[in-house]
Amino acid sequence: MRAAKPAASLALVKAAGWGKGLSILTRITVMAFRHPWQASLAIGATLVASAFQLTIPRLLGHAVDSTQIVLSGGAAGQAAQDTLLTTALLLLGASVVRGLFTLVQNYFSEAVGHHLGYRLRLACYEKIQRLSFSFHDSMHSGDLITVGLLDLEGVRMYFSTALVRMVLLFVLIGMGAYLLLSTDIVLGLLALSFVPFVGWRSSVTQLRLRATWLELQERLSVLTRVMEESLGGIRVVRAFAAQDHEMAKFDKASQSAVELAHQRVGIRVANTSAMTFSFFVAMGLVLWVGGTKVMAGEMTVGTLTSFLTFMTILQMPVRQLGLMVNAFARASTCGARLFELLDLDIAIKDEANAPDLKVADGTLRFENVRFAYPAAAQQDVLSGVSFEARRGETIGIVGPPGSGKSTLAHLIPRFYDVTGGSITIDGQDIRRVTLQSLRRSVAVVQQDSFLFTTTIENNIAYGDPWAKDAHIERASESAQLHNYVLGLPSGYGTVVGERGVSLSGGQRQRLSIARALMLRPAVMVFDDSTAAIDAGTEQRMRIAMRRYAASRVTIIVAHRLSSLMHADRILFMEDGRIVESGTHAELLALGGRYRALYDLQLRPGDDALSA
C-alpha cells in the first residue's frame, strides 16, 4: 500500500566538488575540536613525538662518529667513553619520550574519534527515529544502515587517520628534509628522492583501491542477494529442480567478484613492491655517493649512518601518505552523506508551543481530506473524504486494492500530513497538538507487525514500558495470544524477533494488536491487521475487545468482509473517495459495490468462476 519508491536521494550524492568537500572537512574538524583538550593534546603530542623521533638518527650518527675518534686522530680513552655513554643515555631518553608522546598522540586522537563517533551515532539515531514515514518510504533501509555504520565510521576516523596523520607527516617529512638538506644538499636530495614517487604512487593506489573497493562491495552485494534468495527460496529452487541454475547464478556473481578481487590484489602488490624498490634504490644511491664522500674524507661514517636511519624512519610515513589522502577522500564523501541525513528537515513535527491533545468525547472527524504522497504530489490518493466517528463507534473501511484505505488509516496518527482539509479529534486539528500526545491517543495496528528482539512481554509493553504484568496479560488475553504464550517454554519471557523464536503471521498480528491495546488509545485503527488471523480467533478477539470498544473509536480496514461486517458504519472506498457508506444491512440493500463484493466473498458461485 505504500507509495512507489523513488530513487533514494542520499545514496545518490556523488563525489562532491572541492568546495563542498572542503566545507565538509571543515565541519568535521570543527566537531573534533569540540573536544579541545583532547584534540590539542593529540596534535601537541604529535609535534613532540616527531621532534624526538628526528633526534634519534642524529644521536646514532653522533655515537658512530664518537667511535671513530681514534681513526680521525682524536684521543681515545675516558673522554670518548663518556661521550658514548652520554649519547646512549640521550638516545634512551629520546626513545622513552618519543614512545610516551606517541602514546598520548595515538590515544587522544583515537579518543577524539570515539567521542565524535558517540555524538554522531546519537544524532543519527535520533534523526532516523524522528524522520517521517514519507522519508522512510523513499529510502532503502540498507542505504540508511550504510550511512549509520560505514559513513559514520569514515567521518569518525577522520581526525586520527587524516588530520593527525597529516600533521605527523608534514612535521616528519618537512623537518627531516630540512635536517638532511642542511647537512649535505646532494646526499639530502638523493635520500629524499624516493619521497615524491612513493607519495604519489601510494596516493594514486589508495584512491584506486577505494574506487575498486566500492565496486567490489557492489558486486559482493549481488552475490549476497543471490545466496540469500536461493537459500530463502530453497523450496522453489527444489520444486523446480533448479539447483544447477542457482549454482550457475552463483558462479556468475562469484566470478565477477573474484575477478575484481584479483585485480585489486594486483593494484596493491604492484605498488607496494614498486614503492619498496624505489626506497631501496634511493638508499643504494645514498650508500654509494655517501660512501665515496666518506672515502674522500668529506663525510663521517656517523653522518652517513644518520642519513640511512633517517630514510628508514621516513619510509613508513611516506608510504602512509596514500592512506592519508584516502582518509580525506573517504571523510568527505562519507561526511556528505552523513550530514545530508543529519541536516534533513523533519517534515512532521510539533509546532512551536503546541499544546497536548485533550481527549474529552473522543470524536474523530475527517473534513474534506485530500492527500497525495510527497513522492507523487500530483496524484491524489484521497480526495474529499469526510466522516465522523464518535466514541464507542466502529467504522469499517473496505474497497479494492489501491483505493486509499490504508493511507486513510495512516493519516490519523499523522504518519503523513493531509494535503488538504483537516482531521480533528474533539475539535483539535491533529497538526496543532504535540505528536507525543496524539500518538499516545491513536494506536494503529500496522499491516506488517515488526517484532523487536526481546521477550514477548517487552514486545507487548513496547508502547508502555512501565506496564505491570497483569496489564500485559490482559491485553494478551484480549488479543487471543495468552494461551499460545503460556504454551511456550519460557512463556512471556520467550525472546522473539530476528534472533528469537519465530512467530507465524497470525501470531505476530495478535501480538501487535496486544501491543496497541496497551496504549488504551482513544482511537484504535486496525490497518488490515487481521488478515493472517483465522476468522474464529478474530471473532473471539472482537468479543474480548467489546468492553473496551465502548470507550473509543475503532477503525477497521480490511479485505475480508467478515472482519468488518459488524461495524456501526462501513465506508466503501474507490479511487480515494468514499463511494458508499452505511451499515452492513443498508449497503446490502443498496445493491451496489459492497453488495457485489459480499456476493463474491461469501458464496463464490459458478458464475463468479465462469465470469
Added chain:
Amino acid sequence: MAEQLDAERDDARGEEGRPPRAVVGSHRIEEEIFGKVFDTNIIRRIWAFVAPYRTKIYWAVAAVLAFTAMQLAIPLIIRYAIDHGMRPGADPSTLPWTILAFLVAILINFGASYLQEMLVGGVAEDVLFDIRRAMFGHLQRVSLSWMDKTEVGRLMSRLQGDVNSMQEFLETSVLSVGDITLLFGIIVVMLSLDFKLGLLTLSALPVLFVVRLFWLPRARKSFMAAHETNSIANGALAEAIHGVRAVQGMDRQAVNFMLFDDKVRANLRTHLTAAKYAQVMVPIVDSLTGLAMALVIVVGGARVLNQALDVGVMVAFLFYIQRFFDPIRSLTLQYSVMQRAMASGQRLTEVLDVPIDIKDAPDAKVLSSDMDGSVEFRDVVFGYNPKHPVLKHVSFKVNPGETVALVGPTGSGKSSCMSLIHRFYDVQQGQVLVGGHDVRSLSQDSLGRQIAMVLQEPFLFTGTVIENIRYQKTDATRDDVVQAAKTVGAHDFIMRMPDGYDSVLGQRGGNLSLGQRQLISFARALVADAKILVLDEATANIDSYTEMLIQKALVKLLEGRTGLVIAHRLATIREADRIIVLQNGELIESGNHRELMKNEKLYSKLYNLNYSSFDDIPEDVLDDAMTQPAT
C-alpha cells in the same frame, strides 16, 4: 546540534529514568569470536581447500624466505660497505661492487615481495570463493528439514563473515612464516656477527616477550569488549531503522534515545579502554628499542674504540634493532587471527558436514516426459520426527489428468503429502509413486522437471518478470512467456509495469501485491510445462478481486495435467474430480463433491457451515464438527 542533544538527553534522564521493560537492540552478540588456537582437524579441512593451489603456496613460501633473506642481507651489505668499501685506503673498486651487490639484493627483494604478495593474495581470494561455493553447493543439497530449522540470516553470516576470516587467516599464515624466519634470522645473524654483543642486545627480547604475555589476555579482553559493544550498538541502530514505523506508532522515540545512549556510551567506554591497551605497548617497545640501541652504543662503541669491533658491525646492529620488534608484534596479532579463524572454521565445517539425506540412488532412472502422469501413495507413513508420524498409512491414487483436492484442517498432513511427491523427504514406510515409479528410484532432477509446484507463499527472485516466469525453462521463448502470462491473466498488469516483461522486480517481488506474485508463480509453473502440478492454494491476504483472477487461472493451469491441490476455497474444491479429506494424518474420506455430500461425514458438515473457505471456520465450530461421531 551536539549541545541540543546533551540537553535532550539530560531531560529524558531527569524526567523518568529507564523504564523497566524497555530495551533497544539485543544485549549480546551471537557467536564466539575466538576458538582454540590450533585445531588440527580444522586445519586439515582448510588445507583441503588450499591443496589445489599448493604449488602456488610453495612458491609463495619460497618467495617469503627469499624476501626475508634479503631483509637480513641488506644491513650486512651496508656493514660491508662501511667496513671494507669506505675505509680510508680501501680498494676503490670495493664500494661499487658492494653497491652492485646491494642492487642485486634489492632486485631479488623486489621480485620476491611481488611474487609472494601476488600469490598469497590471489590464492587467499580463490580459496575464499571456493569455500563459499562448496558451502553454497552443499546447502543446495541438504535436507529441507535441516533448512527449515536454520535461519537464512545465520547461514549468510557463515557464508560471509566466517569465510572472510578464513581469508584473513590464509594471508597471515604465510606472512607469519616470514615473520618467524625474520626473527630467527636476526637472532642468528646478530649472534654470528658478534656473539657477546648479540647476546646483550637480545636480552631486550625476553623482556618484551614477558610483557606481552601479561598484556595479551587483558588487551584481548578489552578488544573483544569493544567489538561486542560495537556490534550491539550497530544492532540497535539497525533495529531502529527496520522498526521505525512501530517505534513512531508507539511513540517510543524518547525512551529509545535514552537506551541507545546507554549502549553508545558503553561502546565509547570500551573503545577508550581498548585504545589504552593498544597504545600502552608503544612506549614499552620504544623504550626497549632505545635501551637496546644504548647498549650497542655503550658496549659496542667501547669495543670499536678499542678496535675490537668494526664500526660497520655496530651500524648493522643498529639497523637490526630497528627491525627486530616488528615480527614479535605481528606474530602476537596473528595469534588472534588464528583463534578467530579456528572459531570460524569450526562453524564452516559444521555446515559442510550436514549430511545429505536425500540422494539419487546409484542406479537412478530418468523420469521421461512421456510417463503417464499418475501419482500414487501406497500405505505411506511419514513424520518429520519418526516417532510422531504426520501421515499414517495413507493410500490413494491420482489418475493421469485428474484433479484431486486435498482437504483437511491445519496439521492434517496435506503439505506433507505435497512434499513427498517431490521427494523433499523420504517416507518411513510405504511408497510414493510417480508415473508408476517409486520416487526413490528416480533421479531428483528428472522428477523435478515433471512436477511443477506452486507454493502458498509465492517466492520470486530479483530479476525481470520474464526471467522469473521462465525460471525453470531458461530456453523458453518470449512468446511462450507472454502466452503463459496471458493464460493465467497476468499479462495485463505486467504490461502496465514500466518496462513490461523486462521490468525488474524488487527484492522478492516486493513491488507486486501478493495476488500478482501468485499469478506470476502460476505463469512460471505453466511455462515449466510439467505433467503434474502440485499446488498449495494461497489463503489469507489476497483481496477478493485478485482472488477471482486466480480462480480463473487455476482452471487453465490444470487443463491437461494431473493436479494435486491443497485446497482452501470451496470453489476450487467443488471443481475437483476427486476430494481427499485428511484428518490427523489419516485419509478419512474420498470421492467427488456429490458423493461426499451424501456421505454426511466431516466434509459435508464443513461444507454446510456455509463458509467460503474452510480456513474461515472458527476453531470451536471446527472442533465440534470434527469430534461429533461420524454417522
